[in-house]
Amino acid sequence: MANIYLAVGTVTCTASAVARSCADLLRNAGHDVTVDEQASVAALNAAQADAVLIVTATTGKGDIPNNLLNFYVELETESPLQNGRPFGVISLGDSSYSMTFCQAGALMEERFLGLQGAQPIPRITIDAIETQIPDDDALFWLKEWMEALF
Template sequence: MNKLGIFVGSVYGGAEALAETLAAKLTSAQVEIFFDSTLDDFMAYDADTVLVISSTTGQGEIPENLLPLYVALKDQFPLLPKQHYGVIALGDSSYGEDRFCGAGRKFDALLTELHSTSVQPRLDIDAGIHFDPLDVADSWFTQFIASADQVAA
């Protein structure tokens, strides 16, 4: 993998901090983090790898800083058969199963519809169980990078 775009949806900064920590672990790839991304930002990775890291708000919704990208992808529906992706979804299961990690579930489903290829199953992190999401995300991210490297080879 030569290039990784990390697209972050965050309300209180937890997803941002996780994205920055994970990105700092990479030395072999060009990594860019997007906190207020546009469709053009995302499309720059149409033949590369993207990682969506998002918290979930309210009734299982996508945070305001990531919602415009989601809406643009849904409305314009660009097919992305060369793109590879992963999703880390942050949520709290105490809000109900139908809302838990809703933002990540929505992005995962949309990217599949756009023909992007998941290189690793979505990681759902429950804030009620894991106070520090890095405890769970670290090993998942290592495997995600290894899988993305294999697919790119």
């Protein structure tokens, strides 16, 4: 059993719903999950997580949603080294924003890699144009992530 800190970035709650589905799957597999829609480095530290999962939409012109932005900034200013702690990124976007498709997920990935997080499998991008049910793709990816981790 592992402790997983699940940070969510959302504007219109699609990513929240995906995060809830992910949390259900993880809990059914016996893990403890903290779902945080106002993620912070302090909360990450308090969770004493074995792994970090990020589920985020992209907003604006390739921007991180406001409710995850503080975490992103704190990760830079506080530089909490991850020392090989595994992380994963589920990135929701829309490929009609061709220049910034799923950029928020890419930014979070870059930050965790820069802090020496370990990425067992590549980030998934989920395109709103291609899929009506993002949960299905996310859960398929999550099973691979769990297999790679535990």
